[in-house]
Amino acid sequence: MGKCKKIGILTSGGDAPGMNACVRAVVRYGISKGCEVFAVYEGYQGLVDNGIKKMEWKDVRGFLSIGGTNIGTARCMAFKKREGRLQGAYHLIKSGVDALIVCGGDGSLTGADLFRSEWNSLNEELLKTGKITQEESDAYKHLNIVGLVGSIDNDMSSTDITIGAVTSLHRICEAVDSISTTALSHSRAFVVEVMGRHCGWLALAAGIATGADFVFLPERPPNENWGDALCAVAHRHRQLGKRKTVVIVAEGAIDSNLKPIRPDDIKNILSERLGLDTRVTTLGHTQRGGSPAAFDRILATIQSVEAVDAVLNSTPETPSPLIGMNNNKVTTGPLMKAVELTHEVADSIAKKDFARAMELRDPQFADEYEAYTASTIMDDSTMSIPQYRRLNVGIIHVGAPAGGMNAATRTAVRYCLNRGHKPFGIYNGFPGLARGNIEELTWIGVDGWTHRGGSELGTNRAVPGENTDMGTIAYQIQQHNIQALMIVGGFEAFSSVINLEAARKQYPALHIPIALIPATVSNNVPGTDFSLGSDTALNAIVESCDAIVQSARSSRRRVFIVEVQGGRSGYLAVEAGLASGASTIYIPEEGVNLARLQSDSRHLMAMYMDDAADKSEGRIILRNETVSKTYTTDVISDILKDEGHALFDSRTAVLGHIQQGVNPSPMDRIRATRLAKCSIDFFEKHTSYALDQAYRSKSPAPIELTNATESAVVVGLSGNCVTYRPVTELIAVTDMKNRKPLDAWWMVHRPLVDLLSGRGLFTPEAQATLSRDI
Missing domain, CATH: 3.40.50.450 (Rossmann fold)
Structure with missing residues (x-):
């Protein structure tokens, strides 16, 4: 039998909502595959300072709903030098880690690939200087690297979307929706600056989602007379009866001569030429904050599972892979090719080759820009x-x-x-x-x-x-x-x-x-x-489940059976179960019977028996509204409570039309x-x-x-x-x-709900023993 695989998970660069979901999925899926998983705290600084800690299943409880990264990220100048990387290699070898999953932007991923390319020489130097033994040197001849893109800008080529971008868009839209009401009240104009130094995805997406009057993007810069076009659109909209004007500008916005377009420049033009009471709002780091949206939790989870599989399938000859998302499917491609294409976008913009910059974005970007222009800018x-x-x-x-x-x-x-x-x-x-x-x-x-x-x-x-x-x-x-x-x-x-x-x-x-x-x-x-409506409903369910889990956790040993909509389709239950960390789900595609409920009650008992006495967790189970006429939400709750032998309590929550009624x-x-x-x-x-x-x-x-x-x-x-x-x-x-x-494309996610909640952590025999011991 081969040695146990030891995998490190590291988050680097700017924090992005969903990074914690990555850590959780890598830890739990890795453990389920027989691996040991180590968190590298504070990004690459943790490699240099030996901030490497073995993670257990329980260590990542509650990670799904938390923004940012609990294992930290930091700028590390030391790792940019060979001495720093040598120290990092030493600490990894001593910890027994020979594979790194890195979640970060293009700079972080480039650093990871450089680390791998130097690994042999670093290993040899450590052996020569006596810091590691010949046995250790032989055992850790190779370092596997797998990349996950954590970036709110959605600026990485070779993937349609990056971890954190959608949540950041949520934060922007919440802010702009709020700004719009005060703009409407006072008939004002607002210029809102959003992040995106070389990528205008956030600005464009926010422009579409909020109905902004004008957007400024690095990839599609206006000519030097952009003030005329802006005023023409704003004036026309005002003539049609619009009381507010909202302009969204990416921080990297430029004109066709590469001259930066600043929010204050836009404000001055609107104020001086049109006489509009204009204010500037820079959203800054609020765009990085908050609980991850359902989309990012799911994206981070399924990509991290693929990252673990990529580690297990990698060979010394395999180029470092990047886990991406293309055409609604998780994909694996060469990491450095994606980084090169990403850098080419910035190079194309610098060369004024804006057509090429647009080509390098995913096809959706161009379609959405066209849809925005066609439906927002009134052209006679x-x-x-x-x-x-x-x-x-x-x-x-x-x-x-x-x-x-x-x-x-x-x-x-x-x-x-x-x-x-x-x-x-x-x-x-x-x-x-x-x-x-x-x-x-x-x-x-x-x-x-x-x-x-x-x-x-x-x-x-x-x-x-x-x-x-x-x-x-x-x-x-x-x-x-x-x-x-x-x-x-x-x-x-x-x-x-x-x-x-x-x-x-x-x-x-x-x-x-x-x-x-x-x-x-x-x-x-x-x-x-x-x-x-399906994404809106998922977010409504996940937000409700977060609140319910908080209540269940506060009450310690409590399970909530949460009923969700979906008709005869289990889509909402599966995806929301994955995003909220449900213990299990009941969907029409599988049905529910007494044997299943008995199995689930044994699983819950095993989990509660394994909890520390004073640190027991609250848990949720999602039930589709039509899964069974016999096993209703109340009946399931009563059965689990009775079968739980006082190990845990059970409650119900029916979300109903909350799933349809939010913005x-x-x-x-x-x-x-x-x-x-x-x-x-x-x-x-x-x-x-x-x-x-x-x-x-x-x-x-x-x-x-x-x-x-x-x-x-x-x-x-x-x-x-x-x-x-x-x-x-x-x-x-x-x-x-x-x-x-x-055909239900989302059913491939179904097994992950149970697996990442602990199903399989205890064997049926162990569950039976625990049940007999009650």
């Missing part, structure tokens, strides 16, 4: 299409409310107006449409909708052809000359599109392009990885903006042929604008791409009875 001419191609676009919400519905509507309305289309809001879903409750929407009428939760248009679960007469729907569409229909909603909306497409044979008025933007907390619409998360706002813009583009594509034909023949626009089955689609997200999947094609991959896709 350059974005308009010919008169004969302009459409009357209907927008309708269907199903339960979900975060992002209003953001999608706002983007669709403003992009429609910029293109020359007429947007019409349909109130109260299909019953409202049947009654002709339709109203033309205006640019200023949807102002401020980006950050509003729920549905401003009103939503309804009725499905045409089932709860609402299809003939009446077709009549109203023809009567109001609706030429394209954007539906925002969940599985009822999906069923509606299926029925509308099928009814085209009977009703010519339904021969129009129909786009469904999935919006449901359950994330159960086929044709997309994520539905609008949409930044991720949901951004996804909504992108998908809405793409939906309008889709309408133009599928009506252009019929409208061109009518124009050439000097005929009025036909009622039937399209006959193609691929003109009734789900506009969804697949990885970092937007896809347009016909509903006729999606039926085959959908469980219509249980209202969810047949």
